[in-house]
Amino acid sequence: MKKITLLSLSTISFLMFTGCTGGYNYYGTSNPSGAKVYCGTEPNNLHLCFTTPYERLNSASLGWSNSYFQAKKEGYIDSEIYQHPATNDVGRVHFELKTLEVLKVEQEKIEEKINAYILNEDYKNLKELIDENPEYIKYIKNDAIRLSFVGPKGLRIGEISSFLQKGKSESLVISLINNNKKPYKQFSLDEIELLQSMGISDKVIEAMINVTSKYAKTGKISKSQNKNIKRTNQVTTQSSRQSQQQSRDAEIATEVFQNILFNSIFD
Structure with missing residues (x-):
């Protein structure tokens, strides 16, 4: 289904x-x-x-x-x-x-729940909520944490960051991304810098972009989703200068997924 x-x-x-x-x-x-x-x-x-x-x-x-x-x-x-x-x-x-009014009330409740999870560092329940409702990612205000949940289950960006920091090889991660064949998103330049600050290399970022582009071409993706996915096949090396907030956001996102992984929450 x-x-x-x-x-x-x-x-x-x-x-x-x-x-x-x-x-x-x-x-x-x-x-x-x-x-x-x-x-x-x-x-x-x-x-x-x-x-x-x-x-x-x-x-x-x-x-x-x-x-x-x-x-x-x-x-x-x-x-x-x-x-x-x-x-x-x-x-x-x-x-x-x-109606738009009913939807707005529901969205506010979702945002409150997500904000409470992040404030209390209850990342296990946050992950379970996103697992059940992937579309809730857009309600996460922290850029790095929101970006960390992008991607297919088991190969989310935050998980990839943790895998690489735990010593997994870049080529292995790229193979997993290519074999999974599920989309990520069109990354802005700021998001690419954030990905790099999370320890994700240009080659891995390029693999995520390529698999997203190929998925869009299959016609299995909606028009609204396709607006966020452009056919970009290369990632250029970005400036290494990061703002203090971006760096802190990256640290928070990495800590989130390392905490989840080390406690064996993922299947």
């Missing part, structure tokens, strides 16, 4: 039933109703399929299996894009849409 975040933190849920007879049954609902639902075989190429509530009994399959769906309604945040799983006779998608 694949989940791609686009524009909002709206919750999507689905129900799927099998074993029905008499054709293919399809249902589309939303709260509130009256949402326009877009669907398609690619997340970046959706077209209007129906308006909720929707119910249809069809003699032939409508091709919902593995298709992507997104709901939109004026006055509400666009839902996340969701890939429907394979179905037999019946498929059902349901969208819980949120």
Whole structure:
């Protein structure tokens, strides 16, 4: 089951039933109703399929299996894009849409929780929260800690920094990045300097950029994600001069992941 975040933190849920007879049954609902639902075989190429509530009994399959769906309604945040799983006779998608005001309140609660974890140096719970909700990374205000959580589980930037500082070879880390084939992000020049101050070499940074660029070309990434990923294939050596705040942020980020690793919190 694949989940791609686009524009909002709206919750999507689905129900799927099998074993029905008499054709293919399809249902589309939303709260509130009256949402326009877009669907398609690619997340970046959706077209209007129906308006909720929707119910249809069809003699032939409508091709919902593995298709992507997104709901939109004026006055509400666009839902996340969701890939429907394979179905037999019946498929059902349901969208819980949120207003901007509700979303703002939820975001403030998330920020408060994250800030409390960092203030109390409760990095274990912070990591568990990010593991369950990778999109929460954007609520981390500290640049270095936020950057440390970028990347696939097991090969996050902070983990890579710790691996290298524990004596793991650069070539081994690059091989792991290339074999994982999961994206990181488009790094700004300031972020590259921060990565370097965390002990990550240009070659490792380049590997992260390359794997991100290749992933973007597969079409498996959303338009909003693709805005943050540009096809940059080389990293130039940056100035070694770091601000005191950047250096301190890098130290904090490294300490976070070293603490997590040494306490065997990672699987």
